[in-house]
Amino acid sequence: MNYVSTRGAWHEAPQPFSAILLEGLAPDGGLAVPERYPAFAPGELERLAGAPYRDIAYAVLSRFVGDIPAGDLKALIGRAYTAEKFGSDAIVPVRELEPGVALLQVSNGPTLAFKDIALQLLGELFEYALAREGRRITILGATSGDTGSSAEVAMRGRKRIDVFMLSPHGRMSPFQQAQMFSLDDANIHNLAVEGTFDDCQDIVKAISADAAFKRRYAIGAVNSINWARIAAQVVYYVHGWLAARLGSGGPIDVAVPSGNFGNILAAHVAKRMGVPLRRLILATNENDVLDEFFRTGRYRPRSAAETHATSSPSMDISKASNFERYVYDVVGRDPAAVRDLWARLANDGGFDLAGTDAWKAVGASGIVSGRSTHADRIATIRDAASRYGVVVDPHTADGLKVGREHRDPAVPLLCVETALPAKFAATIREALGRDPSRPPAFDGLESRPQHRTVIANDADVVRAFVAAHAQPVE
Numbered sequence: 001m002n003y004v005s006t007r008g009a010w011h012e013a014p015q016p017f018s019a020i021l022l023e024g025l026a027p028d029g030g031l032a033v034p035e036r037y038p039a040f041a042p043g044e045l046e047r048l049a050g051a052p053y054r055d056i057a058y059a060v061l062s063r064f065v066g067d068i069p070a071g072d073l074k075a076l077i078g079r080a081y082t083a084e085k086f087g088s089d090a091i092v093p094v095r096e097l098e099p100g101v102a103l104l105q106v107s108n109g110p111t112l113a114f115k116d117i118a119l120q121l122l123g124e125l126f127e128y129a130l131a132r133e134g135r136r137i138t139i140l141g142a143t144s145g146d147t148g149s150s151a152e153v154a155m156r157g158r159k160r161i162d163v164f165m166l167s168p169h170g171r172m173s174p175f176q177q178a179q180m181f182s183l184d185d186a187n188i189h190n191l192a193v194e195g196t197f198d199d200c201q202d203i204v205k206a207i208s209a210d211a212a213f214k215r216r217y218a219i220g221a222v223n224s225i226n227w228a229r230i231a232a233q234v235v236y237y238v239h240g241w242l243a244a245r246l247g248s249g250g251p252i253d254v255a256v257p258s259g260n261f262g263n264i265l266a267a268h269v270a271k272r273m274g275v276p277l278r279r280l281i282l283a284t285n286e287n288d289v290l291d292e293f294f295r296t297g298r299y300r301p302r303s304a305a306e307t308h309a310t311s312s313p314s315m316d317i318s319k320a321s322n323f324e325r326y327v328y329d330v331v332g333r334d335p336a337a338v339r340d341l342w343a344r345l346a347n348d349g350g351f352d353l354a355g356t357d358a359w360k361a362v363g364a365s366g367i368v369s370g371r372s373t374h375a376d377r378i379a380t381i382r383d384a385a386s387r388y389g390v391v392v393d394p395h396t397a398d399g400l401k402v403g404r405e406h407r408d409p410a411v412p413l414l415c416v417e418t419a420l421p422a423k424f425a426a427t428i429r430e431a432l433g434r435d436p437s438r439p440p441a442f443d444g445l446e447s448r449p450q451h452r453t454v455i456a457n458d459a460d461v462v463r464a465f466v467a468a469h470a471q472p473v474e
């Protein structure tokens with residue numbers, strides 16, 4: 001399988017998986033996508049029923065990874081998805097809430113959010129690819145919480161990798177902060193920036209735009225536009241369908257709490273590969289750019305100033321970076337059409353697909369949407385606790401709320417649990433009047449020694465810090 005850019009680069013010379021693995025954006029500013037979606041042959045999916053998660057992962061990932069030998073890929077998958085890291089051999093348990101409604105529990109990894117599924121694999125793939133090519137990489141990232149800890153835990157102690165993670169000083173939950181700052185590995189550098197998450201992102205962009213610096217330190221990214229992250233997430237939709245079709249063999253609906261459009265894009269890819277997913281139900285919080293698009297055809301990303309800080313903070317995103325990959329599909333995989341739409345985005349601040357062939361393709365893709373508010377989250381957390389005896393986190397509550405609104409009793413509904421409630425204790429206390437339980441490994445987390453450098457909101461100061469602590473490659 002080879003890869004092209006959504007905006008046209010590489011179409012003459014599609015790139016192998018290893019070439020796009022360590023890159024962020026394509027040279028034309030687009031995103032890497034597979035030349036075509038690999039399909040499952042009839043009967044092939046069914047034969048995976050009951051297979052271990054790792055075997056399903058190999059069946060999916062081997063279709064996307066063309067240039068890693070089978071035995072090596074199996075070994076990487078075997079190291080990424082262990083009972084030790086994910087709490088059980090199921091890796092991703094499916095828990096029935098009531099007949100026909102189940103939770104896809106993708107958040108049992110080391111940092112208690114679904115991002116571990118992708119980042120644990122990415123850690124293995126990076127180390128393998130860097131060793132094979134005799135290279136190093138300096139990962140520079142910005143986080144508002146979940147991505148940072150998931151990336152750091154996946155990359156800690158790895159020889160050819162240094163991580164510099166920027167976070168907004170004093171703005172993460174105490175649990176999230178402790179998760180990142182309690183790591184004491186020499187290759188992990190936590191920079192607490194005196195500013196907001198957007199300031200952190202701007203600093204990363206400014207430093208990445210410095211081509212000479214980027215080359216000298218081999219600056220790379222692990223953000224959600226990395227294709228390997230999407231591929232890793234396709235696996236749990238295959239696994240989820242196998243587990244949740246409840247013997248019927250028929251299609252299911254999935255409900256996905258969405259921010260950067262990565263998780264639901266993986267569901268879309270799974271569907272294009274032949275997994276019988278009928279509706280993909282996208283849930284937003286008060287930051288409802290994507291809900292507006294799927295209801296009206298109008299895509300109008302908001303500015304940072306118009307982005308609300310909510311109690312499902314990992315979805316407080318107004319410019320969903322993976323959305324471009326979906327648009328590439330609905331315009332018939334035509335890079336000229338994507339370039340045109342992104343030019344309109346830059347000039348007019350948005351575009352409108354209503355009435356076009358692309359809008360018909362949106363309808364055919366099966367994505368429907370809805371929006372959830374703080375009051376909805378609280379009500380849903382209470383309802384799930386009293387009805388099912390299950391405490392869900394605020395993001396999962398957004399998905400459950402919107403999933404129910406679109407529920408068709410004839411079709412099983414699988415709701416993706418994107419984090420465990422332990423990460424968001426304040427909202428759970430508000431809803432239930434008690435603290436969420438936490439896995440024993442996290443007892444006393446907040447009182448462990450913390451390692452971080454408070455740093456000025458200034459790209460030059462951060463650049464100097466990276467230069468002083470990273471290893472140059474040239």
Ligand SMILES: *Cc1c(COP(=O)(O)O)cnc(C)c1O
Pocket residue numbers: 113114115146147224257258259260261262263264314315395418419
């Ligand atoms: C990252 C995250 C999301 C959003 O997922 P996307 O792939 O960005 O759409 C939702 N919930 C939680 C808990 C997250 O960490």
